[in-house]
Amino acid sequence: xxxxxxxxxxxxxxxxxxxxxxxxxxxxxxxxxxxxxxxxxxxxxxxxxxxxxxxxxxxxxxxxxxxxxxxxxxxxxxxxxxxxxxxxxxxxxxxxxxxxxxxxxxxxxxxxxxxxxxxxxxxxxxxxxxxxxxxxxxxxxxxxxxxxxxxxxxxxxxxxxxxxxxxxxxxxxxxxxxxxxxxxxxxxxxxxxxxxxxxxxxxxxxxxxxxxxxxxxxxxxxxxxxxxxxxxxxxxxxxxxxxxxxxxxxxxxxxxxxxxxxxxxxxxxxxxxxxxxxxxxxxxxxxxxxxxxxxxxxxxxxxxxxxxxxxxxxx
Amino acid sequence: xxxxxxxxxxxxxxxxxxxxxxxxxxxxxxxxxxxxxxxxxxxxxxxxxxxxxxxxxxxxxxxxxxxxxxxxxxxxxxxxxxxxxxxxxxxxxxxxxxxxxxxxxxxxxxxxxxxxxxxxxxxxxxxxxxxxxxxxxxxxxxxxxxxxxxxxxxxxxxxxxxxxxxxxxxxxxxxxxxxxxxxxxxxxxxxxxxxxxxxxxxxxxxxxxxxxxxxxxxxxxxxxxxxxxxxxxxxxxxxxxxxxxxxxxxxxxxxxxxxxxxxxxxxxxxxxxxxx
Numbered sequence: 001x002x003x004x005x006x007x008x009x010x011x012x013x014x015x016x017x018x019x020x021x022x023x024x025x026x027x028x029x030x031x032x033x034x035x036x037x038x039x040x041x042x043x044x045x046x047x048x049x050x051x052x053x054x055x056x057x058x059x060x061x062x063x064x065x066x067x068x069x070x071x072x073x074x075x076x077x078x079x080x081x082x083x084x085x086x087x088x089x090x091x092x093x094x095x096x097x098x099x100x101x102x103x104x105x106x107x108x109x110x111x112x113x114x115x116x117x118x119x120x121x122x123x124x125x126x127x128x129x130x131x132x133x134x135x136x137x138x139x140x141x142x143x144x145x146x147x148x149x150x151x152x153x154x155x156x157x158x159x160x161x162x163x164x165x166x167x168x169x170x171x172x173x174x175x176x177x178x179x180x181x182x183x184x185x186x187x188x189x190x191x192x193x194x195x196x197x198x199x200x201x202x203x204x205x206x207x208x209x210x211x212x213x214x215x216x217x218x219x220x221x222x223x224x225x226x227x228x229x230x231x232x233x234x235x236x237x238x239x240x241x242x243x244x245x246x247x248x249x250x251x252x253x254x255x256x257x258x259x260x261x262x263x264x265x266x267x268x269x270x271x272x273x274x275x276x277x278x279x280x281x282x283x284x285x286x287x288x289x290x291x292x293x294x295x296x297x298x299x300x301x302x303x304x305x306x307x308x309x310x311x312x313x314x315x
Numbered sequence: 316x317x318x319x320x321x322x323x324x325x326x327x328x329x330x331x332x333x334x335x336x337x338x339x340x341x342x343x344x345x346x347x348x349x350x351x352x353x354x355x356x357x358x359x360x361x362x363x364x365x366x367x368x369x370x371x372x373x374x375x376x377x378x379x380x381x382x383x384x385x386x387x388x389x390x391x392x393x394x395x396x397x398x399x400x401x402x403x404x405x406x407x408x409x410x411x412x413x414x415x416x417x418x419x420x421x422x423x424x425x426x427x428x429x430x431x432x433x434x435x436x437x438x439x440x441x442x443x444x445x446x447x448x449x450x451x452x453x454x455x456x457x458x459x460x461x462x463x464x465x466x467x468x469x470x471x472x473x474x475x476x477x478x479x480x481x482x483x484x485x486x487x488x489x490x491x492x493x494x495x496x497x498x499x500x501x502x503x504x505x506x507x508x509x510x511x512x513x514x515x516x517x518x519x520x521x522x523x524x525x526x527x528x529x530x531x532x533x534x535x536x537x538x539x540x541x542x543x544x545x546x547x548x549x550x551x552x553x554x555x556x557x558x559x560x561x562x563x564x565x566x567x568x569x570x571x572x573x574x575x576x577x578x579x580x581x582x583x584x585x586x587x588x589x590x591x
Contacts, residue, residue: 033417037417039408039410043404043405044423044426046463054439054441054445055433055441058440114329114330122326122327122330126578131337132334133582137574138570139541139570142563145559149343150340154361159360162360189340194589197582250434253527257546269436272440276439277443282440289440297432
């Protein structure tokens with residue numbers, strides 16, 4: 001494309017240089033073969049040290065009873081894995097993920113709604129777009145504090161409800177169900193913006209003539225959504241669903257900052273961090289991490305099967 | 316009223332409701348940060364206005380006793396090195412992968428692609444041991460190395476961009492006697508500016524907001540970055556919500572300023588990052 005214009009700019013230099021170079025001497029060819037590796041040296045070293053070596057080590061630790069500090073460790077076979085799947089309190093954390101999964105369903109529907117609405121001509125469009133997206137950029141600890149105050153006794157939520165004459169004498173973070181629902185709500189507040197912007201981008205990449213043609217044919221907004229927008233955003237939608245599933249399984253920041261995992265809000269990652277760094281059960285924690293990694297990889301694999309790469313690229 | 320105006324009204328109502336839901340918790344925390352401890356204690360509720368709208372006392376407390384200055388310093392230090400490293404590493408990798416054919420090229424590409432699928436939170440148990448064995452634990456180099464070494468998204472953004480730079484540019488430079496390093500430095504790198512801007516913004520915001528890695532790797536108080544320093548507010552300021560709120564506002568403010576000035580880049584950057 002821009003190729004031709006660029007070439008015309010540089011051609012004047014070519015006649016000055018030597019004609020096509022003769023076959024390079026041996027050492028030059030070796031040098032050329034080495035060049036890409038010189039560029040890749042640092043990136044590959046970092047990649048292997050901080051991604052692949054940990055995975056290999058983690059697999060190895062998961063079959064031992066290592067405590068993370070002492071020089072001795074014993075091979076215990078699949079013991080850590082049996083413990084993980086048979087001790088109910090270790091397994092319970094998966095139910096907490098259910099709250100976050102349900103929340104992501106709400107989040108995707110809401111994001112889809114707002115993206116559709118704001119893709120049409122609406123006043124103060126940029127303002128609403130910015131407001132919906134901004135929470136995604138806020139520091140997680142700040143969000144945690146903002147919502148600790150929000151749910152606090154006599155905090156923001158209680159005060160707003162009192163305005164409407166409703167006085168719930170209720171500790172929002174006091175019972176497991178209420179606490180988990182509240183935390184999942186915070187995660188919707190935080191992550192809705194990203195989904196929304198992704199959907200909006202996908203919708204806006206649909207050519208405008210399609211809507212015009214549909215309107216001429218007398219299609220209403222719902223029909224436009226059903227037959228033009230929905231097929232256009234299918235790849236992003238699938239991607240979002242998969243990201244939400246792995247995000248729900250690895251929820252960490254919001255619950256850790258707000259409750260520290262108390263009152264039944266412990267998630268899988270909080271439990272793993274506690275096992276490894278508080279109770280020095282590196283072996284068991286590694287087994288837990290391996291399980292989570294396998295689940296996330298399986299989910300991603302399903303996504304790659306459902307949406308071939310080239311379709312995602314179109315977005 | 317026609318049906319059309321009814322739907323229009325409902326749409327606007329839903330948008331306003333969403334804006335309130337987003338802004339109210341933030342607004343209340345901002346109001347709280349301006350209140351005095353007495354105002355907090357008199358039971359007037361969270362929604363009342365502070366008596367003095369210019370009461371910056373809590374900010375002074377948060378800044379001084381909460382050690383926010385050293386937190387911003389540490390964050391800036393980590394940001395500069397992590398972003399610089401990410402840009403260099405990402406652009407070098409993209410250049411090598413796109414412009415050269417060599418043995419094991421497919422393997423290298425696969426290594427980077429598969430690594431992108433591994434969520435960082437899962438492997439920290441073992442990463443910790445490696446970082447520790449390098450003696451980087453509890454230094455600012457631990458997060459810097461981790462941010463640099465595990466960022467596949469940036470490599471992907473650079474790769475897409477290098478592909479769009481015509482190969483004829485490389486070739487003519489080579490005929491002029493430039494070697495691969497000169498081509499990278501003088502031709503590819505300068506043309507990557509838009510990609511670099513994207514990576515700097517996305518990476519900058521991600522690093523600024525990250526809590527997990529500094530929390531795990533830099534436990535000493537002197538090394539607090541803004542996330543971990545703010546997290547420590549819970550202890551000493553316990554129930555002093557006016558100080559905690561001031562700290563939260565101090566942390567959010569830079570993000571808001573950056574967002575207002577760089578909106579378009581930010582939307583594009585995060586979209587590219589997520590749809591890799």
